[in-house]
């Protein structure tokens with residue numbers, strides 16, 4: 001039995017479909033059953049919360065493989081999941097980390113991921129670490145300014161990165177969860193093309209047939225709203241601001257061939273992602 005955490009998120013939804021297509025025995029950890037509507041019916045639902053360890057025992061019962069994704073900051077949720085995994089006798093963990101753990105010095109965001117990796121390693125359970133760079137779905141964070149003011153706030157200027165489609169992360173996770181020989185491996189996952197924010201916005205504009213303006217951010221608060229339109233706790237806001245400094249300095253603009261090596265095909269392109277998500281960027285009644 002494979003247990004998928006984060007099943008209702010960007011990666012989890014795609015992973016659930018990938019594993020369903022492989023007919024893998026599958027259980028989804030969800031906080032709210034309604035959020036899992038639309039996910040494959042064949043997958044069991046276990047209602048639980050990583051912030052409430054007592055809810056995890058039944059969810060982990062009979063599980064031998066775990067896809068572990070924790071959101072936000074801190075390590076409590078990882079520790080709770082690992083405790084439940086040890087108690088259940090899980091034999092393999094595929095842990096979602098971040099490319100940022102490869103940076104030296106490590107930014108705050110990477111330190112949380114690094115500490116989570118350490119908890120996974122210390123568990124003694126064989127694990128595979130997936131370390132993706134920035135997601136293509138982060139572009140959805142620009143929707144409020146695009147839909148309200150037809151512009152995107154740009155905190156990174158000339159900095160480039162190689163956004164990855166979460167569907168590719170899910171495809172790698174499914175391969176690792178259902179294949180052999182991935183224990184102890186660390187996979188740094190990126191898309192196949194590097195972009196500035198301006199270049200990404202140009203592709204969105206071309207996809208929907210409407211020019212979208214790019215405005216350089218002028219305050220740290222504006223920079224945070226680039227990723228968290230509704231704001232973020234101070235520690236997360238500080239980490240995000242630090243991350244943008246690194247991106248602006250072009251420290252994360254590299255690509256790996258890991259997705260292609262593992263999947264035997266090129267990573268999905270940002271133009272393809274935009275085509276699949278074009279409706280989200282269109283204003284009602286207009287392009």
Ligand SMILES: NC(=O)c1ccc[n+]([C@@H]2O[C@H](COP(=O)([O-])OP(=O)(O)OC[C@H]3O[C@@H](n4cnc5c(N)ncnc54)[C@H](OP(=O)(O)O)[C@@H]3O)[C@@H](O)[C@H]2O)c1
Pocket residue numbers: 005006007008009010011012029030031032035048049050051069070071072077096097098099132133134135138166
């Ligand atoms: N975005 C990036 O560029 C980037 C880059 C590298 C690494 N990462 C890492 O990728 C991960 C986010 O992946 P994602 O975009 O697929 O996630 P996401 O779309 O933000 O979804 C988060 C998932 O976690 C679930 N969740 C949140 N709190 C929970 C809790 N207390 N107990 C159980 N489940 C909980 C959510 O369930 P609900 O439906 O109940 O909310 C949802 O399924 C984070 O670890 C992030 O650091 C992101």
